[in-house]
Amino acid sequence: MTTNGDMGSGQSPIDITDWRESQAQAPRFAYASRANRVERTQGFVMFHFDGGSELLLGEERYRLLQLHWHTPAEHTVDGDEFAAEVHFVHVNERDELLVVGTVYQLGEPDVGLQQIIDGTPAVGEEEGVTLSLAAAEHVPESDGYYHYVGSLTAAPFSEPVQWYVGRSVRTIAQRQAEQLQALAGGPNARALQDRNGRTTVCVGCGR
Ligand SMILES: [Zn+2]
Numbered sequence: 001m002t003t004n005g006d007m008g009s010g011q012s013p014i015d016i017t018d019w020r021e022s023q024a025q026a027p028r029f030a031y032a033s034r035a036n037r038v039e040r041t042q043g044f045v046m047f048h049f050d051g052g053s054e055l056l057l058g059e060e061r062y063r064l065l066q067l068h069w070h071t072p073a074e075h076t077v078d079g080d081e082f083a084a085e086v087h088f089v090h091v092n093e094r095d096e097l098l099v100v101g102t103v104y105q106l107g108e109p110d111v112g113l114q115q116i117i118d119g120t121p122a123v124g125e126e127e128g129v130t131l132s133l134a135a136a137e138h139v140p141e142s143d144g145y146y147h148y149v150g151s152l153t154a155a156p157f158s159e160p161v162q163w164y165v166g167r168s169v170r171t172i173a174q175r176q177a178e179q180l181q182a183l184a185g186g187p188n189a190r191a192l193q194d195r196n197g198r199t200t201v202c203v204g205c206g207r
Contacts, residue, residue, distance in 0.1 A: 008159045011193035012150030013074035019146055019200040025058040026143050026204030027164050031136040043188040044068045053135050055090050062090035062098045071181040073103045074153055074189045075165050083177045086138055098162040102140045107171030112137040117179045140166025143204035153190040
Protein backbone atom coordinates (compact mmCIF):
# COMPACT_ATOMS: atom_id res chain seq x y z
CA MET A 1 0.00 0.00 0.00
CA THR A 2 1.12 3.51 -0.72
CA THR A 3 0.22 6.59 1.25
CA ASN A 4 -0.62 10.13 0.31
CA GLY A 5 3.00 11.22 0.55
CA ASP A 6 4.45 8.22 -1.23
CA MET A 7 2.33 7.61 -4.28
CA GLY A 8 3.29 4.92 -6.71
CA SER A 9 3.45 5.06 -10.47
CA GLY A 10 0.16 3.28 -11.05
CA GLN A 11 -2.37 5.89 -9.99
CA SER A 12 -5.97 6.52 -11.03
CA PRO A 13 -7.92 7.88 -12.81
CA ILE A 14 -6.52 7.65 -16.35
CA ASP A 15 -7.66 8.35 -19.86
CA ILE A 16 -8.83 4.99 -21.21
CA THR A 17 -7.47 4.57 -24.71
CA ASP A 18 -5.54 2.14 -26.92
CA TRP A 19 -7.16 -0.85 -25.26
CA ARG A 20 -7.11 -4.35 -26.68
CA GLU A 21 -9.64 -7.13 -26.28
CA SER A 22 -8.99 -9.70 -23.59
CA GLN A 23 -10.53 -13.10 -23.03
CA ALA A 24 -10.13 -12.70 -19.26
CA GLN A 25 -13.20 -13.00 -17.10
CA ALA A 26 -15.56 -10.06 -16.81
CA PRO A 27 -16.99 -9.34 -13.38
CA ARG A 28 -20.39 -10.73 -12.54
CA PHE A 29 -22.63 -9.01 -10.03
CA ALA A 30 -24.33 -10.85 -7.21
CA TYR A 31 -25.73 -7.78 -5.53
CA ALA A 32 -28.67 -8.54 -3.30
CA SER A 33 -28.50 -6.02 -0.48
CA ARG A 34 -29.26 -2.41 0.18
CA ALA A 35 -27.01 0.21 1.71
CA ASN A 36 -27.39 0.36 5.45
CA ARG A 37 -25.33 3.42 6.33
CA VAL A 38 -24.48 6.74 4.75
CA GLU A 39 -21.30 8.62 5.62
CA ARG A 40 -19.85 11.94 4.53
CA THR A 41 -16.09 12.08 4.36
CA GLN A 42 -13.59 14.22 2.48
CA GLY A 43 -16.09 15.55 0.00
CA PHE A 44 -17.93 12.30 -0.62
CA VAL A 45 -21.25 10.77 0.26
CA MET A 46 -20.45 7.10 0.88
CA PHE A 47 -23.18 4.46 0.91
CA HIS A 48 -21.95 1.51 2.96
CA PHE A 49 -23.00 -2.13 2.70
CA ASP A 50 -22.69 -4.64 5.53
CA GLY A 51 -22.81 -7.75 3.36
CA GLY A 52 -25.12 -9.56 1.02
CA SER A 53 -23.67 -8.06 -2.16
CA GLU A 54 -20.74 -9.68 -3.94
CA LEU A 55 -18.87 -9.42 -7.19
CA LEU A 56 -17.58 -12.62 -8.77
CA LEU A 57 -14.47 -12.65 -10.94
CA GLY A 58 -13.98 -16.24 -12.01
CA GLU A 59 -13.62 -18.15 -8.75
CA GLU A 60 -12.72 -15.03 -6.81
CA ARG A 61 -15.31 -13.36 -4.60
CA TYR A 62 -15.21 -9.69 -3.70
CA ARG A 63 -17.46 -8.14 -1.07
CA LEU A 64 -19.10 -4.80 -1.84
CA LEU A 65 -18.01 -2.28 0.80
CA GLN A 66 -19.46 1.00 -0.39
CA LEU A 67 -20.41 3.04 -3.40
CA HIS A 68 -20.19 6.75 -4.11
CA TRP A 69 -20.49 9.20 -6.97
CA HIS A 70 -18.04 11.67 -8.46
CA THR A 71 -19.00 14.80 -10.38
CA PRO A 72 -17.59 15.32 -12.89
CA ALA A 73 -16.47 11.81 -13.88
CA GLU A 74 -12.87 10.80 -13.18
CA HIS A 75 -12.05 8.48 -16.08
CA THR A 76 -12.10 9.75 -19.62
CA VAL A 77 -12.41 7.54 -22.71
CA ASP A 78 -10.33 8.52 -25.72
CA GLY A 79 -10.22 11.98 -24.20
CA ASP A 80 -13.99 12.28 -23.82
CA GLU A 81 -15.11 13.72 -20.50
CA PHE A 82 -18.28 12.68 -18.67
CA ALA A 83 -20.65 14.35 -16.22
CA ALA A 84 -20.53 11.84 -13.38
CA GLU A 85 -19.14 8.47 -12.35
CA VAL A 86 -20.21 5.91 -9.76
CA HIS A 87 -17.66 3.70 -8.00
CA PHE A 88 -18.42 0.35 -6.41
CA VAL A 89 -15.59 -0.46 -3.99
CA HIS A 90 -14.95 -4.15 -3.21
CA VAL A 91 -12.44 -6.19 -1.25
CA ASN A 92 -11.63 -9.90 -1.24
CA GLU A 93 -10.40 -12.18 1.55
CA ARG A 94 -6.81 -11.08 0.98
CA ASP A 95 -7.75 -7.39 1.33
CA GLU A 96 -7.22 -6.84 -2.40
CA LEU A 97 -9.26 -3.95 -3.78
CA LEU A 98 -11.44 -3.99 -6.89
CA VAL A 99 -13.47 -0.99 -8.04
CA VAL A 100 -16.14 -1.00 -10.72
CA GLY A 101 -16.90 2.35 -12.31
CA THR A 102 -19.67 3.56 -14.58
CA VAL A 103 -19.66 6.95 -16.26
CA TYR A 104 -22.71 9.07 -17.03
CA GLN A 105 -23.18 11.52 -19.87
CA LEU A 106 -25.76 14.29 -19.83
CA GLY A 107 -29.12 13.19 -21.16
CA GLU A 108 -32.25 11.58 -19.78
CA PRO A 109 -32.56 11.63 -16.00
CA ASP A 110 -31.65 8.47 -14.10
CA VAL A 111 -34.77 7.59 -12.14
CA GLY A 112 -33.04 5.38 -9.58
CA LEU A 113 -30.44 8.02 -8.97
CA GLN A 114 -33.11 10.61 -8.28
CA GLN A 115 -34.47 8.44 -5.46
CA ILE A 116 -31.01 8.44 -3.91
CA ILE A 117 -30.59 12.19 -4.33
CA ASP A 118 -33.98 12.82 -2.76
CA GLY A 119 -33.39 10.31 0.02
CA THR A 120 -29.88 11.35 1.03
CA PRO A 121 -30.02 13.01 4.42
CA ALA A 122 -28.75 16.51 5.02
CA VAL A 123 -25.35 17.03 6.60
CA GLY A 124 -25.46 15.97 10.24
CA GLU A 125 -28.66 13.98 9.85
CA GLU A 126 -27.13 10.72 8.63
CA GLU A 127 -27.66 8.85 11.89
CA GLY A 128 -30.34 6.20 11.76
CA VAL A 129 -31.42 6.99 8.22
CA THR A 130 -33.00 4.11 6.34
CA LEU A 131 -31.79 4.04 2.76
CA SER A 132 -33.50 2.50 -0.20
CA LEU A 133 -30.30 2.24 -2.25
CA ALA A 134 -30.12 -1.16 -3.92
CA ALA A 135 -26.68 -1.60 -5.46
CA ALA A 136 -28.02 -3.76 -8.27
CA GLU A 137 -29.91 -0.80 -9.75
CA HIS A 138 -26.75 1.10 -10.60
CA VAL A 139 -24.43 -1.48 -12.16
CA PRO A 140 -23.20 -1.14 -15.75
CA GLU A 141 -25.73 -2.20 -18.35
CA SER A 142 -23.46 -4.35 -20.50
CA ASP A 143 -20.85 -7.04 -20.02
CA GLY A 144 -17.92 -5.09 -21.43
CA TYR A 145 -15.42 -3.46 -19.10
CA TYR A 146 -12.20 -1.56 -19.54
CA HIS A 147 -9.74 -3.12 -17.14
CA TYR A 148 -6.44 -1.77 -15.85
CA VAL A 149 -4.52 -1.70 -12.58
CA GLY A 150 -4.55 1.59 -10.71
CA SER A 151 -5.21 3.09 -7.32
CA LEU A 152 -7.87 4.59 -5.13
CA THR A 153 -8.57 8.12 -6.38
CA ALA A 154 -8.88 9.63 -2.90
CA ALA A 155 -6.62 9.37 0.14
CA PRO A 156 -4.83 7.10 0.87
CA PHE A 157 -4.50 6.53 -2.94
CA SER A 158 -3.72 2.85 -2.28
CA GLU A 159 -2.23 0.64 -5.01
CA PRO A 160 -2.95 -1.74 -6.53
CA VAL A 161 -6.64 -1.49 -7.31
CA GLN A 162 -8.16 -3.69 -10.00
CA TRP A 163 -10.28 -1.29 -12.04
CA TYR A 164 -13.25 -2.29 -14.20
CA VAL A 165 -14.88 0.67 -15.92
CA GLY A 166 -18.10 -0.21 -17.70
CA ARG A 167 -18.02 0.28 -21.43
CA SER A 168 -21.68 1.26 -21.46
CA VAL A 169 -22.49 4.85 -20.56
CA ARG A 170 -25.48 5.77 -18.44
CA THR A 171 -27.29 9.10 -18.66
CA ILE A 172 -27.95 11.72 -16.03
CA ALA A 173 -29.83 15.02 -16.26
CA GLN A 174 -27.84 18.22 -15.80
CA ARG A 175 -29.96 19.00 -12.74
CA GLN A 176 -29.13 15.62 -11.22
CA ALA A 177 -25.42 16.13 -11.76
CA GLU A 178 -25.73 19.48 -9.98
CA GLN A 179 -27.69 17.92 -7.12
CA LEU A 180 -25.12 15.14 -6.71
CA GLN A 181 -22.35 17.70 -6.64
CA ALA A 182 -24.19 19.78 -4.05
CA LEU A 183 -24.62 16.73 -1.81
CA ALA A 184 -20.86 16.12 -1.96
CA GLY A 185 -20.11 19.78 -1.25
CA GLY A 186 -18.53 20.50 -4.63
CA PRO A 187 -16.59 18.85 -7.46
CA ASN A 188 -14.82 15.72 -6.23
CA ALA A 189 -13.00 14.28 -9.23
CA ARG A 190 -9.26 13.73 -9.09
CA ALA A 191 -7.16 14.92 -12.04
CA LEU A 192 -6.05 12.39 -14.66
CA GLN A 193 -2.86 10.55 -13.76
CA ASP A 194 0.01 9.41 -15.98
CA ARG A 195 -0.47 5.96 -17.44
CA ASN A 196 3.24 5.23 -17.10
CA GLY A 197 3.11 2.49 -19.69
CA ARG A 198 0.17 0.65 -18.20
CA THR A 199 -2.00 -1.22 -20.63
CA THR A 200 -5.78 -1.28 -20.68
CA VAL A 201 -7.76 -4.27 -21.89
CA CYS A 202 -11.45 -4.70 -22.57
CA VAL A 203 -12.98 -7.81 -21.04
CA GLY A 204 -16.30 -9.12 -22.24
CA CYS A 205 -16.06 -6.85 -25.26
CA GLY A 206 -15.81 -9.45 -28.00
CA ARG A 207 -19.31 -10.83 -27.55
ZN1 LIG B 1 -14.39 7.03 -6.31
